[in-house]
Amino acid sequence: MHHALLIPDVRAYIFASIKEDRQLGRYTFAMLARTCSALSEASLDALWSELDSLRPLASCIYATNTIPLSNEACLLHLFNYYISS
8 A cells, every 4th residue: 555545634635536426435435445454444434424324224233134124214213222222
């Protein structure tokens, strides 16, 4: 990895450019998190900073998927249940 990627301003500029394309940006952050250990934490932070739905979070919490996660109201109920516990 190039030392320039360790400079916070350079990394912020690169991440801002990636975030411009919402769909491709999510894919790019996911790939960066898996392939570059120096950028992994920052990539995961950027990836999880905005969620379109609760499905990714609920699938992490409820990994066995015994309840179908197709209904947004069901996801919200599950989320509220785990928050209040």
